[in-house]
Amino acid sequence: MSRLDPSLLAALPPFSGMERDALAAMLAGAKPIRQPKDAYIFRQGEDAHAFFLLLDGYVRVVKLAPDGEQVIVRFIASGELLGIAKAIGRDRYPANAIAAADCVLLAWPSRSWDAIVAANPGFATNTYAMVGNRLLDTQDKVVELATERVEQRVANAVLNLARQTGRQTDEGTLIDFRISRQDISEMTGTTLHTVSRLLSNWETKGWIKSGRQRITLVDSRTLATLATARD
DNA sequence: CCATTAAAGGATT
DNA sequence: AATCCTTTAATGG
Numbered sequence: 433m434s435r436l437d438p439s440l441l442a443a444l445p446p447f448s449g450m451e452r453d454a455l456a457a458m459l460a461g462a463k464p465i466r467q468p469k470d471a472y473i474f475r476q477g478e479d480a481h482a483f484f485l486l487l488d489g490y491v492r493v494v495k496l497a498p499d500g501e502q503v504i505v506r507f508i509a510s511g512e513l514l515g516i517a518k519a520i521g522r523d524r525y526p527a528n529a530i531a532a533a534d535c536v537l538l539a540w541p542s543r544s545w546d547a548i549v550a551a552n553p554g555f556a557t558n559t560y561a562m563v564g565n566r567l568l569d570t571q572d573k574v575v576e577l578a579t580e581r582v583e584q585r586v587a588n589a590v591l592n593l594a595r596q597t598g599r600q601t602d603e604g605t606l607i608d609f610r611i612s613r614q615d616i617s618e619m620t621g622t623t624l625h626t627v628s629r630l631l632s633n634w635e636t637k638g639w640i641k642s643g644r645q646r647i648t649l650v651d652s653r654t655l656a657t658l659a660t661a662r663d
Numbered sequence: 664c665c666a667t668t669a670a671a672g673g674a675t676t
Numbered sequence: 677a678a679t680c681c682t683t684t685a686a687t688g689g
Contacts, residue, residue, distance in 0.1 A: 582665065612681065623666060628682055644674060644681060 436464070436538075444511040446485065446562065449554040458548060458555070462538040469610075473515070473529040473537065480517035480525050482539045486510050489535030490597060490609045494528045494618075504619040506569070507532065509596050512562075518545035519559050533609040577621055585620040586630050587659035590640070594649050603641055603648050610645040 438455040441447050447455055462485070467473055473484065476496050491508040505527055508514050517525055523542075540548070549556045576585055590607075598605040613624040613631065620627070631647070634640045639655055641648040649655065 613683095614681080624682080625667080625684090626665065629684085632683070 441485075444485075446511075446513050446555065446558050448558060450552060454552055458540075458552065459538075461544055461548075462540050465537050465539050467531045467535045467537065469531050469534050471531045471535075473531060473535070474525045476525055476528045478525050480515065480523055480542050482541055483513065483515045483518065483545065484540075485538040486512055486514060487536040487538060489537075490532040491535060492530045492532040492615075494530060495526075496528060502618050503621070504615060506566070507593065507596060513559065516545075516559060516563075518542050519549075519563060532611075582620065582622045582626055583630055584659050584661065586616060586622070586627055587655050589616055589619045590647060590649065591652060591655055591659060593647075594652060598649070601648065604650040605652060606648045607646065611647065612645050 436459060438452055438459055441455055441459065442450065442452070447458075450458075464487075467489075473491060474480070474482075476494075486508055488510050490510075491514060493505045493508060493514070495503045495505050497503065508529075514529055515525060517523060549559075576588060580588075593607045593611065594605045597608040599608045600606075613627040616627045617624045631640065631642050634655070635642055639649075639651045641650055
């Protein structure tokens with residue numbers, strides 16, 4: 433793969449406000465890579481040799497508990513950075529990153545992080561804002577795990593996925609990659625059985641359509657009220 | 664209200 | 677055919 437047009441990147445949040453020349457210079461240090469679905473992009477505990485920009489596809493970020501249990505921390509959609517251990521002063525990746533669909537990424541060596549940040553204050557503030565937003569997201573998730581019932585948490589997870597990756601079809605909003613009940617249980621701290629029961633219950637009520645590894649939101653409005661219902 | 668266990672059928676490779 | 681995903685039911689915290 434030869435050259436990418438800097439203007440394609442200029443529209444992405446991490447690079448907003450950057451000059452064309454600076455963007456081109458930064459791009460020159462990047463290496464495009466592709467990863468098939470289910471491939472590891474990096475592993476928890478591994479030396480953080482590179483950071484990445486996801487150009488196309490979806491990435492699942494998974495934290496491994498000491499007992500081998502997995503928790504899905506977040507999904508990354510195209511246009512987002514990942515593996516930026518250096519930005520938070522770490523030299524090892526804190527989690528596993530796995531391609532949730534076929535992916536195209538740009539990779540920069542981590543050793544170039546300091547120089548890039550020094551040369552591009554706009555890029556630096558954009559990444560700090562992104563790190564801050566992710567922190568707020570996980571704080572919200574802690575509150576959610578501590579206070580909400582399983583049905584609300586699952587509704588929230590599904591709504592967030594649809595918001596992040598939704599594609600409109602004639603039936604409703606389709607979550608744009610394969611996602612199993614197991615995956616959703618790992619996002620919401622419950623079991624795949626409970627997720628399965630909830631989803632089939634919602635389907636009989638006509639709120640969603642679901643099949644093997646796919647979910648379509650038909651009535652996201654009532655799902656949203658379910659997600660925020662207080663008692 | 665929810666997790667666990669078990670069993671069975673369907674889908675995918 | 678082997679493996680993975682989903683559903684359903686029963687039981688118990």
